[in-house]
Amino acid sequence: MTTRVTLISPAMNPAVREARFDDGCSLDAAGAARARSAADEVRQAATALVSPAVRCRQTAAALGLHVRDEPALAGLDMGRWRGLTLGEAAARxxxxxxxxxxxxxxxxxxxxxxxxxxxxxxxWLDEAARTSGRLVAVVEPEVVRAATVRVLGAPEDAFWRIDVAPLTATAFTGRAGRWNLAPGTALGRTDGTPTQRPGR
Known part of the structure; x- marks a missing residue:
């Protein structure tokens, strides 16, 4: 039994541009346009999920995915730092x-x-491994980092050394209790370069 999980990071929004902990802001115009341009690169899976965040829901909608919220894939709860830039948190x-x-x-x-x-x-990955087939989820970048750490068996302090660019698809293939990783593939390129369809 093989499980194929594709995690897609959300498109660009002001929080990403400003290095700010997400506070629920929407995609910016360029991010939304890029996500719409990538719609034909992502096919609907039997199971399609979304992190319960505005930018993830908007990215999923722009990609044409019919999704349901998955609380287990929510982004990192930043507590009282929510909405602050990294610089502001450092100053305070x-x-x-x-x-x-x-x-x-x-x-x-x-x-x-x-x-x-x-x-x-x-x-959540352990649960996903118990089912076969394809699963697509639009999730916060830190969820992709956490999944990568777990799949590779890396120490958790490696979390900060994993870069997840906006609107990239990272694929995990699981079989017999073991996962393989295919690093992020950019979606919706604007330079005319063809992109590989994730999960195919």
Missing amino acids: EPEALARWLADPAARPHGGESVHLLCARVGG
């Missing part, structure tokens, strides 16, 4: 931010730690 609570970046178990913002996120996403 420099020691707390440094601790959070260095220790996966730390949650000085009062939200969720990287460790808890990795455990949550890892549990």
